[in-house]
Amino acid sequence: MQPSDLLLETIKCEGGEVHHLEYHQKRLDKSRRELFGLTDTLDLSSLIKAPDEKLYRCRVLYSHTMESVEFIPYRPKEIKTLKVVPSDFTYHYKFADRSALERLLEENPEADDVIIEKEGLITDTTIANIAFFDGKTWITPREPLLKGTMRAYLLDQGFLQEKDIPSDSLERYEKVALMNAMLGFKILSHINILKS
Template sequence: MYRVFETIKVVDGKPQNLFYHQKRINWTFHNYYKINPSFSIEKISAGLTFPDGINRLKIIYDPSNVEIQISPYNRKRVDYFYIVELDHLDYRFKYENRQILEQYCKADYGEPIFLINGFITDTTFSNLAFFDGHKWWTPSTYLLWGTKRELLIDSNKINVSEMRLSDLGCFKKFCLINSMNEVDEFSFRIDSIRY
């Protein structure tokens, strides 16, 4: 079995969104490792010292080991997007080995958007949200249950809807959401998607 990981945003020494990260850790232990969770990220992070600014806390784990990495956050460069159409892609768990996703990446700064059975899902490192001029919408289909996506849905900052490729013309822009990025913080014009 692969190890899995969590990436947690830390702002001026304060880890963000721990409730949802712990929820996903607990779910992963129950559904992937088939055992009860063995650690609390609140307890782990309380014993750590972070530099000022925005940092990335990466917790890599399996049932017998927890590894901690702290690094400054550097946003990934993305110049354009392209559609990858598949019938199936299983990335329910946040595997440390990301070859299942990265095999679809190109050598330049393009980023795939996965279309599974005709429905828009995610990129290799984020969930998606689309803006129609009034509201933000996230696809009801996704590869990975995102902690930030869940928080934004629960706080009514984004809405959920089925999305097909033909629906993209209804939107003005879209953004990448993950633990490190807020809604509309890492956004792009719709015509940056090539299809």
Template sequence: MIFETVKWKDGAPCLLPWHQRRVERSMKLHGEGCASVPDLASVLEGCPGPEDAGVYKCHITYDTRGRVRTPSYEPYRPRMVKRLRCVEIPRLDYSCKWEDRTELQAAGLGLGEDEEVLILQHGMVTDTRYSNVVFGDGSSWVTPETFLLPGTKRAFLLARGAIEARSLKAEDIGKFRFCSLINAMLDPGDVVVRTEDVLL
């Protein structure tokens, strides 16, 4: 099973075209036979989220035949992360949002409540278990060229020129002041970790 997490804000989905592109990419790579590509707009029209003001996490699951489960919605509150621990996992592949996240979750065993892992592959910075990352100095944001998952927020911000992709090694982290976690639910600056709290 594959899934998308869509930000549902003030009664409407955010960045839906970007999520749709990722669904199309996933089905092109993993779809079985003549499987139809799920249309997220139609799915959400048939099962819309809350109409009140606020932010909700919308979870949409589908299989490789294009069959979609009923979306679920839950109020969203970002997890506060204060420290990142770098972990080298050279063979981890999470290029598609599979529901089976066993290997990803195992990378975080033993972490404190306010800690998260920053995954390295051959010394190159990639992602955390649930987000892409951007590094900043207070005036601009840089995201690693190496990443595990093609995040929708990352793609959106790159297209707008709001962030820049660069080759980033673990030793480059200290050149920045902050690391911010980004995903469909999080913008740069929402969850920020000082680079002195990124443990190599």
């Protein structure tokens, strides 16, 4: 097993609780079934217990079997500038190898993160799914790079609507938010969006 073949789940542990574990379990099971043809379950609930009340990023590495579980104190990255960057990058499964995503960041040092555009449509940033507020509804791209667990939860709650978002339509939206397991749903204030 090469390190590049490992898959990753990033799970929020805070207040002694493990958050949205059922969504992470569902994605883990789906990835192992589709990539390796496996139908057994690596039961996350028996493997992950919050170490204490503090905020941790629980980093789970797996493939056919569970490789490692570690708890890392979490400090969110501050995002003030996003840049729309065209790319044909695909990331349907949450692989631990993020070198292609990190390269996009290195190539665009003027931005805190990049919004990846595919065929004229917005997908995700390198660290999160994205949503835009049109004055009535929060809209998230119909075809993200990766279907995140927080995105899935908010869609199930009816809080988000899926829609194609052309990159040339961003000025129509009033607000932008990032979402992932660790951030939750974070509305960005005073955000500057650059174009390539």
